[in-house]
Amino acid sequence: MIAPTVRVQAEDFDVVAEETRLTQGRRDIGAVVAFTGLCRDEAGTLHALELEHYPGMAEAEIVRVAEAALERWPLMGLTVIHRYGLIRPGARIVLVIAAARHRAEAFAAAEFMMDYLKTRAPFWKKTHRVDGAQGDWVEAKASDDAATARWDAKPSSPAR
Amino acid sequence: MIAPTVRVQAEDFDVVAEETRLTQGRRDIGAVVAFTGLCRDEAGTLHALELEHYPGMAEAEIVRVAEAALERWPLMGLTVIHRYGLIRPGARIVLVIAAARHRAEAFAAAEFMMDYLKTRAPFWKKTHRVDGAQGDWVEAKASDDAATARWDAKPSSPAR
Amino acid sequence: MKAVYFAWVRERIGVAEEEITPPASVQTVEQLVDWLAARGEGYAAAFANRKSVRAALDKMHVTTQTPIASAREIAFFPPMTGG
């Protein structure tokens, strides 16, 4: 089983550099799925999101989820980068890249990683408002728990 | 409904440039899924794949599939680039980028595009062997038809 | 009408495209396949296994029962293997 690349950092990341690191010089990878999560602000009221994390546990928990994905699908590369600190609207928050022989595995593994990250990785978002007023902590969504739970019912390898 | 970006070309493409084109200056996109399909050769016998296509119909059919995806999910961006000509092992063949508010839509739309591309877009792959011997045409896989068919049974928006 | 061929259908027939003038009795894609298959060895080989040949009329996928009607271009090709 390959080792996942996991980083928790304040700095932005470079999607292509990370993708190249996984695929460079290889002839056995047929599918790469890269998920990028961005800071959204449709109302125009958000100055930034502040991402708080639990140092040490954040990395450890992402590695645990990544290892579960690697047990489940025959991946040839898996990279997860999650940022913390102040993140402005439009900026990148999280990156998951899954590389595999076939597309079904790469898609499933990347979506699995994101669903579990949302509910298990110790990060919390606080809003900073444009008007300077005290922002709220973003509340966890029941739909994220449901998205995580549906993997329990699924077979390890998609039947395609 | 937005207009998809569809290109059929011999040249390689730049994943990040395409992703930037979709997301630049926007604050309403929360999720970007980029799928890259690569030329695989684990046996070490492949010199290159030759991708033949039906000019005119290839673009038109990809646009038709893209429009079906846009009807089905509330996407904020959709880009599809498919190459033709001689493609060496490790090189990129196809790119699909789906941008949406939420990750479930972006993942579903990108996978839908790929499943339909495989079975509906008029491209054919011929192998060119390292030893110079006449290569075969790659055969269509029943699993690809099955992957396409499963979308008929699914609701338009994933229940997450 | 113009007929265009791709991949091994093209290789077996030996040309990439040609003008064809089927008789008025040829009304569906299937009847056109029958008519083409009788034109010679290459055509017969291309259409030997009917199930493995797909058709498009004016760059849209069609079934064997689709009327060719006033289409300007018909294409024959194997199941697609793009992506």
Added chain:
Amino acid sequence: MKAVYFAWVRERIGVAEEEITPPASVQTVEQLVDWLAARGEGYAAAFANRKSVRAALDKMHVTTQTPIASAREIAFFPPMTGG
């Protein structure tokens, strides 16, 4: 043992971390929450809705029934909102 708090749990308690010395009778995460909640107003506010507080022992998720045993660090935080 060391207790660490995050997000609004941290804000309500007013410190990010502290050394705590619960009595021997405190054996599970739930019992530790009861003991902490009785320490003052901030703690009571942080643990007012038990269901919305999660815990980790030595950086692993645990349930309220998990024994704290020889853990060196316990963390309390709201449901996670990363990704």
